[in-house]
Amino acid sequence: MNALLRILSLPAVFLSRVPGLRPVVRACSTSVGQKFLMAITGLSLVGFLVVHLAGNLQLFAGEEVFNAYAEKLHSLGPLLKIAEVGLFATFAAHIGLAISTASMNKLARKSAYAMKETKQGLFVLPAGGASSWMMVTGLLILAFLVIHIIDMKLKKGFGVDYSAAFPAGQEGVDEDDANAFQAVKAVLSHPVHAAIYFVCLIALGIHLSHGVRSALQTLGVNHRNWNFLLRLSGLLLAWGIAGGFISLILWAMGTKS
Numbered sequence: 001m002n003a004l005l006r007i008l009s010l011p012a013v014f015l016s017r018v019p020g021l022r023p024v025v026r027a028c029s030t031s032v033g034q035k036f037l038m039a040i041t042g043l044s045l046v047g048f049l050v051v052h053l054a055g056n057l058q059l060f061a062g063e064e065v066f067n068a069y070a071e072k073l074h075s076l077g078p079l080l081k082i083a084e085v086g087l088f089a090t091f092a093a094h095i096g097l098a099i100s101t102a103s104m105n106k107l108a109r110k111s112a113y114a115m116k117e118t119k120q121g122l123f124v125l126p127a128g129g130a131s132s133w134m135m136v137t138g139l140l141i142l143a144f145l146v147i148h149i150i151d152m153k154l155k156k157g158f159g160v161d162y163s164a165a166f167p168a169g170q171e172g173v174d175e176d177d178a179n180a181f182q183a184v185k186a187v188l189s190h191p192v193h194a195a196i197y198f199v200c201l202i203a204l205g206i207h208l209s210h211g212v213r214s215a216l217q218t219l220g221v222n223h224r225n226w227n228f229l230l231r232l233s234g235l236l237l238a239w240g241i242a243g244g245f246i247s248l249i250l251w252a253m254g255t256k257s
């Protein structure tokens, strides 16, 4: 764990050597700074998910519309590559910060428990609650991402028949130029992949239900009169995103030919 934390802190070490950035890096290294960065990266990823879902919902509009959308996306060329690097850097930062804040909390809790245990005995709860759920669901989402990139970007999903996406005579075609509609349908209508996606999307719903609310709280979006509405909006956004993606699995299973 220590070695991993040391590797993850390398970008901060380099940035702190840049003139003028040292105080900023220092502020971001505190537990408050890290929570703040986690909130920002988390909400940026929610933004990506909303855009990603909106793009993929075009599957309902049919093959022509969805393939035109995929083609437009790929025609962005270097711009798309830059966006992809930014996206993966945001994912990596969010995961790195999650590990770092979790280990900081664990250390802080250890000393707090040592005190509490002598004073309160049975009333000390074991480590758990929302933060453990965030870790478990976060790890599921990470596993999902690896499978998803292999499935959708590399088009090498285990056991998936991509033949409709690469019709006869087009075997040598670049993955990005394959028939995107048929590729997505092939993945989502494969029972094992559909089951994995379903479980991971439920994990995503749970993760976002707590994450969105917690991020807003960290950023100071918090008011006694508005808390119920904020909580409800967070829940609706979380399950709207997860449910939207799940609807695509149901669609693919239903239209399997």
Ligand code: HEM
Pocket (backbone or CB within 6 Å): 049, 052, 056, 084, 087, 141, 145, 148, 149, 152, 153, 176, 180, 184, 188, 197, 204, 245, 246, 248, 249
């Ligand atoms: C049923 C659900 C989903 C479908 C149908 C879907 C579809 C796709 C497709 C077709 C691509 C390839 C785009 C391309 O060719 O460049 C893709 C890429 C990607 N998806 Fe999804 N997606 C789903 C859910 C998710 C979720 C829940 C996440 C995040 C937690 C996610 C994250 C990504 C990422 C990071 C990429 C790579 C983006 C890039 O490099 O351009 N997707 N997805």
